[in-house]
Amino acid sequence: MTLEQTLLFYKLMTPSDQNKIAKEIGKLTNENLNSKTVILRPKHVISFMSNILETRNLVVHNNRVLDYKCSRNTPYIKELHTVYEIQPKEGRQDIFNVFVVMRCFLTKNQFAKLHNILRKRVRKLKNELNTISYNEVLSSLGFPEDWHDISTLSQNNE
Structure with missing residues (x-):
């Protein structure tokens, strides 16, 4: 499945299944951050994946990435964003923030x-x-x- 198909599939899942997957992604995030307190919700996963997909499409089609802002301002996750000194009031729509949220999906x-x-x-x-x-x-x-x-x-x- 492509990233876009995966995101659509996730969006069409039952809320119960979305929560199960968000919980598993939260476990991976906690492992990566040496934390036990990250709790991800489906809205987090959808927002993060949407910006990752948007950035992927931007790059694949040779579009300009400088000064680019994704359409979604991803939710603030204290344990994740404080590692990078990102404050709750700051926007989280740029390429750096896409890089930061990759920590939730990679080992x-x-x-x-x-x-x-x-x-x-x-x-x-x-x-x-x-x-x-x-x-x-x-x-x-x-x-x-x-x-x-x-x-x-x-x-x-x-």
Whole structure:
């Protein structure tokens, strides 16, 4: 199934089934964040998946990602968003926030790989970009200034 088909399938499920799946995604999120308190609801899953799908479609069709805002402002999940110093009143519609919510759908190791690859590519961009500041590019995607200077996440080489 495609991501779009998966999202539609999830939306058409009974509320009971949606809750069961949201609970499982919440367990994965808790594992990834070393937490026990994240409780995801179907509205969270739908919102997160919608923005992931929107971003995926944007990239696949070679559309502009700089300054892009997804149509949904995803719900604030304290345990997830405080890791990235995202405040409840801030918008959560940019590419950085799509990256953040990927932590709910990937295993700890998969997310670490994504994080580390992205970090490496931003470092490369910093070294090769001459016309504008790399922080302007990061900012236009919603990433914090000098985001690439944070440490790598531990990963297995699976």
